[in-house]
Amino acid sequence: MNQLTQAQIDLLLDKAQEARDRSYAPYSKYNVGAALLTADGRVYQGCNIENAGFTSTVCAERTAFFKAVYDGHRAFRAVAVIATGEELGFPCGVCRQVMAEFCDKDFVIITANRDRTKVDVSTFERLLPHSFGPRDLGV
Ligand code: THU
Numbered sequence: 001m002n003q004l005t006q007a008q009i010d011l012l013l014d015k016a017q018e019a020r021d022r023s024y025a026p027y028s029k030y031n032v033g034a035a036l037l038t039a040d041g042r043v044y045q046g047c048n049i050e051n052a053g054f055t056s057t058v059c060a061e062r063t064a065f066f067k068a069v070y071d072g073h074r075a076f077r078a079v080a081v082i083a084t085g086e087e088l089g090f091p092c093g094v095c096r097q098v099m100a101e102f103c104d105k106d107f108v109i110i111t112a113n114r115d116r117t118k119v120d121v122s123t124f125e126r127l128l129p130h131s132f133g134p135r136d137l138g139v
Contacts, residue, residue, distance in 0.1 A: 002077055002106040012037060012080035013112055019045035020082055032083040034060035036068055039075035044068040061095040078108035088113050088120050099124055100131040
């Protein structure tokens with residue numbers, strides 16, 4: 001089982017909150033930060049980066065994943081996501097599909113609302129059951 005300690009969860013939320021300050025979101029004004037824990041214990045931070053051509057926007061989670069994959073990481077334990085909403089903001093469908101490429105069923109997904117009064121700890125399997133991934137293509 002891929003279980004995180006409360007200290008690891010808190011650290012990832014701290015890092016995600018820090019990353020949120022780097023967010024570029026002049027259109028939605030919805031700032032998001034993410035902190036991704038690699039299997040070997042490194043933390044990659046990401047933020048959402050919006051674009052005047054709205055579909056060119058990238059989410060905080062994918063920024064963190066792509067930074068880590070570029071650096072050679074292919075296995076991950078957890079991601080924390082913190083946005084500026086009063087309610088929890090869960091990863092979007094596109095980000096979940098990116099997770100499907102690199103994450104096992106027990107990959108931990110932590111979400112928090114803006115002031116961390118609400119926190120949810122879930123798993124990839126719960127957020128994207130019956131996912132389509134590398135195994136479906138025999139990889
Ligand atoms: N956003 C994220 O960064 N992560 C998500 O999982 C959901 C949405 C960003 C994209 C866009 O900049 C803003 O939130 C509003 O959709």
